[in-house]
Amino acid sequence: MTPHTYPCPLSAGGSVDEYALGFDRGRKERLLVIPALFDEANRMRRFTVEVMRRLDGAGIDCFLPDLPGCNESPQDLALLEPEDWATAMHAAARHFGASKVLAIRGGGLILPPAISGWHYAPVKGANLLKTMLRARVLAAREAGVTESIDGLAAEGLELGLDLAGYPLSGEMLRQLQGLAPAPRAGITVIAHELVGGSPLWLRAEPDEDPIQADALAAVIAMGALA
Amino acid sequence: MTASIDHKLRRVLADVLGLKPGQSDAFTKDTGLFGHLPELDSMAVAGLLTELEDRFDIVIDEDEVDGELLETYGALLAFVKAKREAA
Numbered sequence: 052m053t054p055h056t057y058p059c060p061l062s063a064g065g066s067v068d069e070y071a072l073g074f075d076r077g078r079k080e081r082l083l084v085i086p087a088l089f090d091e092a093n094r095m096r097r098f099t100v101e102v103m104r105r106l107d108g109a110g111i112d113c114f115l116p117d118l119p120g121c122n123e124s125p126q127d128l129a130l131l132e133p134e135d136w137a138t139a140m141h142a143a144a145r146h147f148g149a150s151k152v153l154a155i156r157g158g159g160l161i162l163p164p165a166i167s168g169w170h171y172a173p174v175k176g177a178n179l180l181k182t183m184l185r186a187r188v189l190a191a192r193e194a195g196v197t198e199s200i201d202g203l204a205a206e207g208l209e210l211g212l213d214l215a216g217y218p219l220s221g222e223m224l225r226q227l228q229g230l231a232p233a234p235r236a237g238i239t240v241i242a243h244e245l246v247g248g249s250p251l252w253l254r255a256e257p258d259e260d261p262i263q264a265d266a267l268a269a270v271i272a273m274g275a276l277a
Numbered sequence: 278m279t280a281s282i283d284h285k286l287r288r289v290l291a292d293v294l295g296l297k298p299g300q301s302d303a304f305t306k307d308t309g310l311f312g313h314l315p316e317l318d319s320m321a322v323a324g325l326l327t328e329l330e331d332r333f334d335i336v337i338d339e340d341e342v343d344g345e346l347l348e349t350y351g352a353l354l355a356f357v358k359a360k361r362e363a364a
Contacts, residue, residue: 090320178327186323188339193319200339215320249292253328255321258295 052104057146059119059126059139070123071116071143072100074107080275081112082168083149085140085158088179090215091252092121095155097259098251102153105268111275116143118161129211129218133176133226137161151275152238156252159238160230167237169271172250176230180204183214204228241270282358285332290350293317293325306351311344322347335360 055073058066084103087095103113119139120128141163144152152168154161157179159170184200191198203212204224211220219227232240243250246266251258287301290310294301294317311317317325326337337360346356 178331182320182323182327185326185339186320189319189322189342249295253292253324254295255293255317255324256295 052100052107055114055147057116057139057143060142061126062135066142067125069117069119069126069139069143071114071147072103073112073114073147074103075112075114075147076107078110078112079150080110081148081150082106082114082271082275083140083144083147083152083163083166084113084115085152085154085161086115086118087155087252088118088157088160089183089217091156091179092118094252094254094257097257098264099155101259101261101264102268102271105264106272106275109268109272109276111272112147114143114147114149116140127218129220132220132222133161133230137163151271153271154238159232160227162235162238169239169241169274170232171241171246171267172243172252173232173240175232176227180214180224180227183217187214239274241267245270282333282361283354286329286350286354286357289325289328289332293321293328304350306349306354308350309348310350310353311347329357333357333361333364335364 052072052074055071055075056068057071059069060066084099086092086099099115103115106113116139117124118136119126120131140161144163144166149166152162152166154170156172156174157176159173160176184203187203188198188200206212207219207224208221211218212224246263248260248263251260251263287304291301311322326342329335330337346352
């Protein structure tokens with residue numbers, strides 16, 4: 052596993068290098084892995100990399116790009132929208148010569164066009180948003196401040212909003228609210244039930260589960276090498 | 278239906294708390310939940326509420342969520358049952 056970079060196009064023109072974690076041995080099968088979004092990304096990070104380790108062992112190159120504005124990205128998240136993430140994933144797919152894609156959870160909302168692969172445990176953007184809004188309302192209440200989900204959502208569309216520690220623009224919130232995983236030819240949905248165990252994105256603390264990583268990697272490896 | 282609500286609610290809590298299969302079977306009405314489990318911060322509680330809405334097909338208003346609701350397993354179970362009956 053080594054750090055790589057990919058050129059991420061900027062909306063103002065030009066590009067900036069973003070990091071990606073990669074297992075690259077120049078093999079035929081090359082998988083782009085799109086991470087879960089926001090707080091789920093943290094809870095799913097180890098699981099995601101564990102799946103990649105298994106796929107590397109099975110003979111598949113894998114790449115996990117940073118989303119612009121997240122992790123080590125030099126870009127300001129507050130200026131970005133989901134469309135920028137989709138553009139970045141498209142650029143990463145091309146740069147790494149991806150033959151297939153695996154999107155985790157909300158990562159399936161920013162799939163590059165015309166690539167086949169898998170979407171594990173799809174989720175609506177509206178659900179991600181509601182959970183983060185709710186967490187903020189609950190935290191504020193503990194601090195003695197009264198906020199409401201509807202009030203915050205309306206204010207956020209105008210001025211942007213800090214949710215789960217992420218500064219999100221009004222445009223980011225607006226697009227997220229409307230994004231939902233749509234059935235797409237070539238993208239196979241892997242429901243969590245197939246992987247089994249209790250879902251790692253729900254955990255109160257980041258956790259891992261080798262059995263779940265085995266299961267997801269097996270599904271991908273069988274499909275990719277078939 | 279009542280028995281299955283109980284079963285499903287134990288399952289959701291096991292998922293959020295990362296309990297082993299069967300471990301939440303030992304919950305009684307008086308088993309303490311959130312005051313007793315420091316790892317459940319607001320993000321985890323928010324995730325739990327969204328998951329409850331999804332799995333039980335209910336809508337939970339923020340005004341309904343207070344310390345009492347999440348104090349014991351019995352209180353949460355009664356809340357979900359009442360929501361399902363009203364649904």
